[in-house]
Amino acid sequence: xxxxxxxxxxxxVSVKALRYYDEIGLLKPAHIDPFTNYRYYSSEQxxxxxxxxxxxxxxxxxxxxxLLLVDExxxxxxxxxxxxxxxxxxxxxxxxxxxLARVEARLRQIEREGQPPxxxxxxxxxxxxxxxxxxxxxACYGSGDELFGRVVQxxxxxxxxxxxxxxxxxxxxxxxxxxxxxxxxxxxxxxxPVPDGDGVHVEELPGVRVASVVHQGPYDALGGAYRALxxxxxxxxxxxxxxxxxxxxxxxxxxxxxxxxxxxxxxxVEPRHPHAAG
Amino acid sequence: xxxxxxxxxxxxVSVKALRYYDEIGLLKPAHIDPFTNYRYYSSEQxxxxxxxxxxxxxxxxxxxxxLLLVDExxxxxxxxxxxxxxxxxxxxxxxxxxxLARVEARLRQIEREGQPPxxxxxxxxxxxxxxxxxxxxxACYGSGDELFGRVVQxxxxxxxxxxxxxxxxxxxxxxxxxxxxxxxxxxxxxxxPVPDGDGVHVEELPGVRVASVVHQGPYDALGGAYRALxxxxxxxxxxxxxxxxxxxxxxxxxxxxxxxxxxxxxxxVEPRHPHAAG
DNA sequence: GCGAAAAGTCCCCGATCTTGTGCATCACGC
DNA sequence: GCGTGATGCACAAGATCGGGGACTTTTCGC
Numbered sequence: 016x017x018x019x020x021x022x023x024x025x026x027x028v029s030v031k032a033l034r035y036y037d038e039i040g041l042l043k044p045a046h047i048d049p050f051t052n053y054r055y056y057s058s059e060q061x062x063x064x065x066x067x068x069x070x071x072x073x074x075x076x077x078x079x080x081x082l083l084l085v086d087e088x089x090x091x092x093x094x095x096x097x098x099x100x101x102x103x104x105x106x107x108x109x110x111x112x113x114x115l116a117r118v119e120a121r122l123r124q125i126e127r128e129g130q131p132p133x134x135x136x137x138x139x140x141x142x143x144x145x146x147x148x149x150x151x152x153x154a155c156y157g158s159g160d161e162l163f164g165r166v167v168q169x170x171x172x173x174x175x176x177x178x179x180x181x182x183x184x185x186x187x188x189x190x191x192x193x194x195x196x197x198x199x200x201x202x203x204x205x206x207x208p209v210p211d212g213d214g215v216h217v218e219e220l221p222g223v224r225v226a227s228v229v230h231q232g233p234y235d236a237l238g239g240a241y242r243a244l245x246x247x248x249x250x251x252x253x254x255x256x257x258x259x260x261x262x263x264x265x266x267x268x269x270x271x272x273x274x275x276x277x278x279x280x281x282x283x284v285e286p287r288h289p290h291a292a293g
Numbered sequence: 294x295x296x297x298x299x300x301x302x303x304x305x306v307s308v309k310a311l312r313y314y315d316e317i318g319l320l321k322p323a324h325i326d327p328f329t330n331y332r333y334y335s336s337e338q339x340x341x342x343x344x345x346x347x348x349x350x351x352x353x354x355x356x357x358x359x360l361l362l363v364d365e366x367x368x369x370x371x372x373x374x375x376x377x378x379x380x381x382x383x384x385x386x387x388x389x390x391x392x393l394a395r396v397e398a399r400l401r402q403i404e405r406e407g408q409p410p411x412x413x414x415x416x417x418x419x420x421x422x423x424x425x426x427x428x429x430x431x432a433c434y435g436s437g438d439e440l441f442g443r444v445v446q447x448x449x450x451x452x453x454x455x456x457x458x459x460x461x462x463x464x465x466x467x468x469x470x471x472x473x474x475x476x477x478x479x480x481x482x483x484x485x486p487v488p489d490g491d492g493v494h495v496e497e498l499p500g501v502r503v504a505s506v507v508h509q510g511p512y513d514a515l516g517g518a519y520r521a522l523x524x525x526x527x528x529x530x531x532x533x534x535x536x537x538x539x540x541x542x543x544x545x546x547x548x549x550x551x552x553x554x555x556x557x558x559x560x561x562v563e564p565r566h567p568h569a570a571g
Numbered sequence: 572g573c574g575a576a577a578a579g580t581c582c583c584c585g586a587t588c589t590t591g592t593g594c595a596t597c598a599c600g601c
Numbered sequence: 602g603c604g605t606g607a608t609g610c611a612c613a614a615g616a617t618c619g620g621g622g623a624c625t626t627t628t629c630g631c
Binding site: 021025027057058059061062065066068069072073074090093094097098100101104105107108111112114115117118119121122125126129130131134135136137139140182227228229231264265275277279 | 407
């Protein structure tokens with residue numbers, strides 16, 4: 016029988032840890048003096064302690080180890096828990112590798128451009144939203160004004176302040192970039208349903224995961240933001256799964272100078288080849 | 294200007310988190326109403342928030358991000374921090390992969406043997422220790438009794454109780470297993486130096502990292518423990534760097550039945566090919 | 572347009588999660 | 602009297618989340 020200090024030296028486990036393992040029931044001393052409360056450990060408890068250390072080394076929590084150390088545990092249970100752990104670690108490794116790839120990509124970008132990236136791409140979910148939409152094929156990207164007019168007018172007709180339908184947005188349905196004959200929709204989120212009308216209709220935009228960037232400044236510089244986002248999608252192996260959206264977070268309607276316009280670009284995406292990331 | 298809730302919806306960052314970022318100075322609202330203390334955020338703050346999210350996604354802490362977001366930060370500083378992070382993640386990946394390998398090895402072992410391993414190998418440091426040693430080439434493994442005798446006698450001559458020189462141990466110096474003519478030493482840790490004597494000497498055993506298993510039961514079953522340990526060293530790519538030791542934690546001298554003998558086997562080791570673990 | 576109810580916001584304290592470490596205080600015994 | 606043991610509380614580390622009580626703002630009914 017060893018006092019806790021001796022057992023600690025023997026096992027290279029700190030006294031505090033031994034007391035903690037006692038407290039959580041993982042390794043009770045072989046004997047406790049009822050008068051002094053001194054803990055006494057037996058050499059025969061070393062194998063159990065070593066098993067605890069070995070399982071801890073596999074990444075199992077003390078709680079899980081406690082479950083595994085129950086006597087007569089079916090082998091299948093041990094296998095199940097280790098398999099779970101295996102899957103968990105594999106997932107963690109994959110995630111870390113992806114993160115490493117992201118860090119490397121950013122480093123390379125700084126290297127290449129000599130400065131931090133101008134745009135930061137973030138992935139985020141967008142909730143489904145009920146919108147009033149005006150969709151049409153227009154001559155060019157700049158000629159959606161008439162669609163905005165339709166939407167704002169219709170909102171007014173049904174007692175909705177356009178400011179309460181924030182943010183106004185546009186969606187682009189062409190599968191590839193087009194200079195002319197652009198299939199686009201202007202959409203305004205609705206706090207409550209309204210009837211359809213002349214050239215406008217109510218629909219629910221689906222919820223999607225998007226990659227987004229926020230552009231600040233006049234619209235003629237939006238191209239850089241688009242390029243940055245598309246390049247990011249390429250580098251990080253995402254593919255586009257739906258019409259992209261522009262959200263006019265701060266625009267001409269907000270009494271703002273064009274230098275302070277704020278526009279968010281969203282592309283619905285999903286990972287491409289998740290198993291071939293490296 | 295948006296109230297915190299609106300900005301939260303816009304950015305998909307929780308209100309709580311926004312308040313926290315304010316508190317730690319990472320993202321102060323563009324305006325705070327001096328009467329109500331309401332926070333008001335501007336759309337133009339979204340790029341900064343997105344940069345925060347992007348850096349967070351790279352695994353940087355909020356504190357580090359705060360350092361990186363200082364205006365006019367030299368590019369080199371950003372690169373340095375990202376490089377550090379890159380190295381850190383690479384290390385983490387490597388460690389996780391090693392752990393994954395350990396879990397897989399254990400699973401395979403259970404698969405193969407149909408039951409959990411009988412021995413758990415743990416790596417641990419052993420401190421240097423001053424010992425009284427009796428070294429000789431003896432006929433076979435079992436014939437070290439005379440060496441034990443020498444040591445115990447010498448201890449007694451200098452007023453030391455063998456019980457205070459715990460645990461007695463043996464070291465085996467042959468570079469490979471031998472059936473006969475075994476070069477071994479019996480050693481007893483010393484609480485204080487004693488003079489050398491007939492066939493015994495004082496020396497300091499070096500501190501080493503060892504792989505160890507604990508065997509419980511009679512000595513004729515020690516072979517299984519040895520095999521388990523050596524197999525583990527092979528599987529986990531460790532090589533032996535010194536004489537192995539047996540520690541007699543509970544043995545014939547402790548009033549014990551041979552079924553309750555407890556012996557620890559230690560092999561000094563170091564990793565073999567650390568870069569070729571997978 | 573007014574009052575009341577509902578929703579949003581404030582700040583502050585504490586919990587989370589894990590595996591312990593550090594410190595203070597008191598008891599035991601060689 | 603010093604080393605060792607006991608107990609118990611606090612703290613750690615990081616990034617929030619939860620809840621409570623007090624205000625403020627918005628909305629809804631009339």
